[in-house]
Amino acid sequence: LAKTTQPISMDSYEGQEVNITCSHNNIATNDYITWYQQFPSQGPRFIIQGYKTKVTNEVASLFIPADRKSSTLSLPRVSLSDTAVYYCLVGDQAGTALIFGKGTTLSVSS
Amino acid sequence: DADVTQTPRNRITKTGKRIMLECSQTKGHDRMYWYRQDPGLGLQLIYYSFDVKDINKGEISDGYSVSRQAQAKFSLSLESAIPNQTALYFCATSDPRDRKGYTDTQYFGPGTRLTVL
Numbered sequence: 001l002a003k004t005t006q007p008i009s010m011d012s013y014e015g016q017e018v019n020i021t022c023s024h025n026n027i028a029t030n031d032y033i034t035w036y037q038q039f040p041s042q043g044p045r046f047i048i049q050g051y052k053t054k055v056t057n058e059v060a061s062l063f064i065p066a067d068r069k070s071s072t073l074s075l076p077r078v079s080l081s082d083t084a085v086y087y088c089l090v091g092d093q094a095g096t097a098l099i100f101g102k103g104t105t106l107s108v109s110s
Numbered sequence: 111d112a113d114v115t116q117t118p119r120n121r122i123t124k125t126g127k128r129i130m131l132e133c134s135q136t137k138g139h140d141r142m143y144w145y146r147q148d149p150g151l152g153l154q155l156i157y158y159s160f161d162v163k164d165i166n167k168g169e170i171s172d173g174y175s176v177s178r179q180a181q182a183k184f185s186l187s188l189e190s191a192i193p194n195q196t197a198l199y200f201c202a203t204s205d206p207r208d209r210k211g212y213t214d215t216q217y218f219g220p221g222t223r224l225t226v227l
Contacts, residue, residue, distance in 0.1 A: 031214050042152070043111070043200045043218020049211030087152065091213050098168065100145070102152035 009105045018075045020104050022088030025069050030092040032095045033064060033071045036100070038085045044100070047086075048073070075106075083108045113137045114219035116201050129188040131222050133201030142184040142212065143202040144168075144176060146195075147221075152201065157206045160185060191226040198223050 002053040005023040012018045024033065032051050035058075036044035047056055050062040050071070074084055086104045091097025116137045124128050133142065144156040145168075155168030156175040165176060173195060179187045188195055199222045215227035 032211065034211065034213060036216075038153075041198075041221065043202065044216070044222060045111075045218070046210050046215045049180070049213065050210070085152070093213050096141070097213060098155050098158065100153035100155075 001041050003099070003100055004090055006086075006088050006104045007016050008102060011107050011109065012077055015077050016106060018078050018082070018106060018108075019107070020073045020075075020088075022073070023068055024088070024090045027034070027054055027090055028092065031090045032092065032097075033062070033068075034046050034059050034089045034091065034097050035060070035062065035073050036087045037090065038087065040105070042085075044087060046086075050095070062085055078106075078108045082106065082110060111137075111217040111218065114201060114203055114217055116199075116219040119220065120223045122227065123191055124227050125192055127191050127193050129197055129224065129227075131186045131188075131201075131224070132221060133184045133186070135145045135182050135201075135203045135217075136209065137203055137205070137217060138181070139203035139205035139208065139217070141204045142178065142179065142187060143216065144174075144184065144203070145185045145202065146170065146197040147165075147200065148197050156186065156199075188224075188226075191224075192220045193226045196224060196226045 033049045034049040038044040055062045063072045091096035143158040146151045188204045201219040202216040
């Protein structure tokens with residue numbers, strides 16, 4: 001199982017764009033990169049997934065360079081409600097990405 | 111996810127007691143998981159099950175056991191609880207037929223807060 005490394009915490013202000021980078025140097029050819037969001041006292045929920053280049057949905061964008069050894073979750077114009085822990089996971093289609101790790105705690109202030 | 115329920119939601123117990131945490135799901139998913147969360151340590155996988163006859167250890171299975179009674183039920187037991195098992199416990203489910211992407215999407219229950227005195 002490929003390990004991931006993320007910053008432990010990040011701070012931002014409302015209205016700013018936030019980029020959270022995840023390192024996954026040992027990612028395998030068949031692995032996908034998935035991000036989850038966890039609000040206090042709740043279970044994580046899926047945000048976005050990608051394999052390479054760029055993926056965008058209504059919540060976030062995910063940028064993955066050609067070598068796929070890292071990925072960046074981009075949250076446009078954050079609000080206070082985006083304060084949460086964000087997890088980067090790596091896993092393949094045969095199973096599921098199981099290792100959440102410590103995640104990145106994002107704190108958004110007004 | 112309201113389709114994944116955990117009981118109890120809160121439990122206080124004493125060292126040495128046997129505790130069972132239960133997880134039920136109405137999503138019809140084959141795969142189920144147990145995680146624990148400690149402040150500042152993220153989520154750690156305890157056990158997972160890909161079907162009724164399949165049980166696998168996760169990152170931190172020592173001191174825990176599980177039972178997959180049916181597709182919809184996955185229980186976590188602490189045979190003899192100790193204080194450092196005080197944590198928030200999450201159950202999750204997934205299924206290859208219910209993905210938001212190319213790999214399984216995990217759907218989490220509301221969590222059980224366990225305190226061992």
